[in-house]
Amino acid sequence: MRPARLMQGNQACAEGMIAAGVRFFAGYPITPSTEVAEILAEELPKIGGKFIQMEDEIASMGAVLGASLTGVKAITATSGPGFSLKQELIGYGCMAEIPCVIVNVQRMGPSTGLPTSPAQGDVMQARWGTHGDHGIIVLSPGSVKETFEVAVACVNFAEKYRTPVILLLDEVIGHMRERVELPEARDIHIENRKVPACAPEEYQAFKPDADGVPPMAPFGEGYYYHVTGLVHTYGGMPAGPGPITDEIVHRLESKITRAQKDITLYTEDGIEGAEVLVITYGGSSRAAGAAVKEARKKGAKVGLLKLVTLWPFPCELILEKTKHAKTIIVPELNMGQLVGEIERYTGRDRVVSVTRVDGELFEPEEIVEPILAAGGKK
Amino acid sequence: MALQINKKYCKGCGICVAFCPKQVLELDELGKVYEKSPEACIQCGQCELRCPDYAIQVIRGAKGAGQ
Amino acid sequence: MAVIEKYLRQSALPHIWCPGCGNGILLASILRAIDKVQLEQKKTVIVSGIGCSSRASGYMNFNTVHTAHGRALPFASGIKLANPELNVIVITGDGDSTAIGGNHFIHACRRNIDITTIIFNNSIYGMTGGQSSPLSPLGAMATTSPYGHVERPFDIAALAIAAGATYVARGTAYHAVALTDIVAKGIQNKGFSVIDAITQCPISYGRKNKMGGPAQMMQWQKDNAVLISAAAKMKPEELAGKFVIGQLHQSNAPEYITEYEKVLAKAQGRGGEAK
Numbered sequence: 001m002r003p004a005r006l007m008q009g010n011q012a013c014a015e016g017m018i019a020a021g022v023r024f025f026a027g028y029p030i031t032p033s034t035e036v037a038e039i040l041a042e043e044l045p046k047i048g049g050k051f052i053q054m055e056d057e058i059a060s061m062g063a064v065l066g067a068s069l070t071g072v073k074a075i076t077a078t079s080g081p082g083f084s085l086k087q088e089l090i091g092y093g094c095m096a097e098i099p100c101v102i103v104n105v106q107r108m109g110p111s112t113g114l115p116t117s118p119a120q121g122d123v124m125q126a127r128w129g130t131h132g133d134h135g136i137i138v139l140s141p142g143s144v145k146e147t148f149e150v151a152v153a154c155v156n157f158a159e160k161y162r163t164p165v166i167l168l169l170d171e172v173i174g175h176m177r178e179r180v181e182l183p184e185a186r187d188i189h190i191e192n193r194k195v196p197a198c199a200p201e202e203y204q205a206f207k208p209d210a211d212g213v214p215p216m217a218p219f220g221e222g223y224y225y226h227v228t229g230l231v232h233t234y235g236g237m238p239a240g241p242g243p244i245t246d247e248i249v250h251r252l253e254s255k256i257t258r259a260q261k262d263i264t265l266y267t268e269d270g271i272e273g274a275e276v277l278v279i280t281y282g283g284s285s286r287a288a289g290a291a292v293k294e295a296r297k298k299g300a301k302v303g304l305l306k307l308v309t310l311w312p313f314p315c316e317l318i319l320e321k322t323k324h325a326k327t328i329i330v331p332e333l334n335m336g337q338l339v340g341e342i343e344r345y346t347g348r349d350r351v352v353s354v355t356r357v358d359g360e361l362f363e364p365e366e367i368v369e370p371i372l373a374a375g376g377k378k
Numbered sequence: 379m380a381l382q383i384n385k386k387y388c389k390g391c392g393i394c395v396a397f398c399p400k401q402v403l404e405l406d407e408l409g410k411v412y413e414k415s416p417e418a419c420i421q422c423g424q425c426e427l428r429c430p431d432y433a434i435q436v437i438r439g440a441k442g443a444g445q
Numbered sequence: 446m447a448v449i450e451k452y453l454r455q456s457a458l459p460h461i462w463c464p465g466c467g468n469g470i471l472l473a474s475i476l477r478a479i480d481k482v483q484l485e486q487k488k489t490v491i492v493s494g495i496g497c498s499s500r501a502s503g504y505m506n507f508n509t510v511h512t513a514h515g516r517a518l519p520f521a522s523g524i525k526l527a528n529p530e531l532n533v534i535v536i537t538g539d540g541d542s543t544a545i546g547g548n549h550f551i552h553a554c555r556r557n558i559d560i561t562t563i564i565f566n567n568s569i570y571g572m573t574g575g576q577s578s579p580l581s582p583l584g585a586m587a588t589t590s591p592y593g594h595v596e597r598p599f600d601i602a603a604l605a606i607a608a609g610a611t612y613v614a615r616g617t618a619y620h621a622v623a624l625t626d627i628v629a630k631g632i633q634n635k636g637f638s639v640i641d642a643i644t645q646c647p648i649s650y651g652r653k654n655k656m657g658g659p660a661q662m663m664q665w666q667k668d669n670a671v672l673i674s675a676a677a678k679m680k681p682e683e684l685a686g687k688f689v690i691g692q693l694h695q696s697n698a699p700e701y702i703t704e705y706e707k708v709l710a711k712a713q714g715r716g717g718e719a720k
Contacts, residue, residue: 062512066492067523068523069524070527224508389465
């Protein structure tokens with residue numbers, strides 16, 4: 001482990017990206033994500049990486065996709081309003097299978113909302129913000145250290161599955177400072193996109209391997225191919241309705257869902273034998289964790305499941321961990337976005353949704369109360 | 379013949395017919411280009427230059443052209 | 446034709462453009478320019494937006510990217526910055542580059558990033574059936590200007606020059622040979638190059654504006670184009686209704702990639718120039 005440092009969440013994000021091999025950032029200033037851009041503006045050139053502040057959020061996303069096509073790991077960072085602007089090109093990244101990471105440091109919405117207040121209101125948008133059926137991977141860390149680790153995981157998943165990946169931070173984790181001990185570079189596992197084993201004449205840029213992911217040749221090496229957002233053949237050329245379309249739409253989703261186990265990151269504590277289960281994620285997991293501790297002191301048998309991977313939704317994990325719980329409590333800094341997915345698999349009867357949308361963080365008591373109420377205690 | 383015509387590519391737009399300085403070309407009953415007066419062709423290359431569909435080419439050094 | 450064969454994806458032909466559309470002529474002119482300058486085929490990347498113009502990239506045998514509407518320049522900028530060894534050529538349309546892509550256009554000019562952009566300018570949105578574009582003339586007919594267009598068009602050359610492009614030229618489908626020359630010069634310019642390539646859309650623009658068929662529209666290009674050297678000697682009345690072709694502007698200015706290379710040197714303590 002490297003020596004302990006006091007670090008901001010956004011900084012841990014930037015450092016995680018660098019550790020994962022990211023060497024290109026294009027972005028636009030927007031609170032509360034701007035520190036990611038500023039840190040990378042300074043750090044990337046030192047290691048031969050490239051940074052550019054583009055003219056708007058859409059241009060940033062375009063530049064990231066372009067850079068990735070040359071074989072470079074590329075990311076951008078933004079918040080709600082910028083995340084909304086990027087949606088069309090995020091979908092392009094899905095269709096054209098271009099690895100990249102979009103960091104969304106969530107703030108209160110909708111619209112301009114509260115630029116400096118936390119929220120978790122973009123969970124559904126991260127899944128469905130871009131039009132059309134598509135698969136996507138979304139991770140949400142709950143601490144500064146976890147932000148570093150999740151940044152690495154996001155880049156790795158993007159490379160491995162040839163897809164855009166969304167890192168859902170929020171204003172509280174992004175801007176808080178914690179003492180962290182980061183791993184040594186040699187202890188960090190890095191994934192790189194598959195490159196073709198065949199000769200250029202035989203290469204088909206969108207022909208999947210057995211794992212559903214096509215190898216990706218970088219530009220500039222004689223592997224000529226066409227990249228388009230239109231539905232396309234294995235060779236990348238535009239195609240029409242029918243079997244090719246059916247196959248591609250299914251594969252863009254299945255290449256990710258079949259890897260659910262590999263993609264699903266989470267932590268758990270004390271679920272065995274607990275009657276009450278708190279399912280939490282992201283910034284509100286801090287209050288949830290404190291609430292669980294407090295409730296246990298008061299005699300409650302309560303477990304904690306902290307999801308890091310939100311999409312593809314870890315339904316198997318949820319089914320497994322909620323099997324014996326009589327009550328499932330889901331605190332979210334939104335009007336209840338992930339809770340609907342949970343209810344879909346557990347049934348609505350057992351689930352208690354705890355929401356807060358005033359731009360403030362949960363007080364642990366707000367979560368302690370329903371835990372105790374569920375156990376018949378007060 | 380000094381010209382090579384690919385009828386599969388030709389869309390019968392008439393540009394080559396209009397700009398041929400020697401009126402060599404015409405559109406046939408199916409609307410595709412053909413050499414009406416091949417002996418008049420001077421291999422100037424205007425048809426090849428202005429065909430949007432790469433359907434007509436001058437065969438360089440071909441015999442039987444007008445010059 | 447023999448010259449450009451290796452640069453075409455033959456299996457994708459015949460292309461989708463309408464009979465008489467000038468885009469195929471522009472495409473061949475660009476390929477001849479690439480050949481003239483002897484760009485390394487594997488190091489050349491073609492990036493296009495969305496529209497009839499932007500279907501060109503699919504027919505070109507290089508690394509090609511058919512992006513989203515208006516977004517060719519951001520993709521191209523990312524490609525060039527990430528790998529400056531690549532020669533990046535952008536093919537876009539008048540709507541793609543000056544309407545939805547307008548912001549990216551002026552910033553690419555301002556950065557003077559070493560990319561060559563060819564605007565397939567047919568004064569209309571062809572792919573979607575003939576709507577007006579920011580380069581449609583005042584009074585022109587279009588499906589969304591059924592009473593005649595009430596907006597003035599951009600002077601695209603003036604816009605590019607004011608925004609900072611260091612090479613600006615105009616050509617037409619009729620003047621295909623000259624077009625190859627200006628595209629070649631644009632590629633050779635180390636900076637942002639803009640080539641306004643006037644082309645005919647006989648099916649939408651031509652029919653709605655009673656300009657005759659493809660050959661007549663190209664005759665119109667021939668009759669109304671004035672070479673810049675000739676235009677300099679003409680009176681304003683003589684130039685009314687005409688448009689100027691040839692090299693319109695060339696200048697020197699700091700080029701983005703070169704400047705960023707200094708940043709890399711400075712950040713790595715290799716003694717870049719402090720500016």
